[in-house]
Amino acid sequence: KxxxxxxxxxxxxxxxxxxxxxxxxxxxxxxxxxxxxxxxxxxxxxxxxxGIPRLDKCAWYVYKLAQSIGAFKENPTIENYNKLIKTIDQISERLLVDTSLLRHVLERLHPRKTKKLTTDDKIELNDVAKLVISDIIVKLLFEEEPEEVEI
Missing domain, CATH: 1.10.1220 (Arc Repressor Mutant)
Structure with missing residues (x-):
């Protein structure tokens, strides 16, 4: 009762x-x-x-970006391009990491403009991806967390 x-x-x-x-x-x-x-x-x-440790968060976004770039390099379709752009947007918005250079390179490598990626395209993509990955690592592991501002 x-x-x-x-x-x-x-x-x-x-x-x-x-x-x-x-x-x-x-x-x-x-x-x-x-x-x-x-x-x-x-x-x-x-x-x-x-409770999610910063190292775990860092590893997740680095892995996610690397997977998206790998899928796009292996098969540069519009679908893989859009998934990669979505990942880049998430990194930019959630982690406040500058992804503009990577986005610029990808705009040039859009599947409608380029049917097949050259070795030079892949090298350039790798280089700018490494810059973004470095920024993710620095941002999440070496910078202090910003203090929350009360509104």
Whole structure:
């Protein structure tokens, strides 16, 4: 048998809970339970991400970039090109690493412009990829993490 308890909450919050319960056709305790479950899941997800070591994060992005470049060099299709661009965008946005030189080289090697990559193309791609990989390593392993700014 369920034992019921009461809690004190501010009236505006109570009114919001009542509104949600009415519009979603749920009991008040169900609204609170769902909100609490959602909060706990978000909190756990955030804690998990904080726990990812910087070395692991670095290794992941270096591996992901190397795999994408390797796939594109092996088979320079539009699909592989787009996957590589997506990876580069993620590195640029998430890690704040400058990928503009790599992007510039890739624009020149777009599958619509070039059907087959030459040895010189591959060498140039390798060289700019190494620069980005170096930047990832420096950014994640040697620079201090930026302090979060409260808004």
């Amino acid at each position: 369920t034992r019921w308890k009461s809690i004190k909450i501010p009236e505006p919050l109570y009114n919001k809970i009542i509104d949600i319960a009415k519009t979603s056709d749920r009991y008040i305790y169900q609204v609170i339970e769902e909100a609490f479950t959602f909060y706990i899941n978000q909190w756990r997800r955030t804690r998990r991400k904080e």
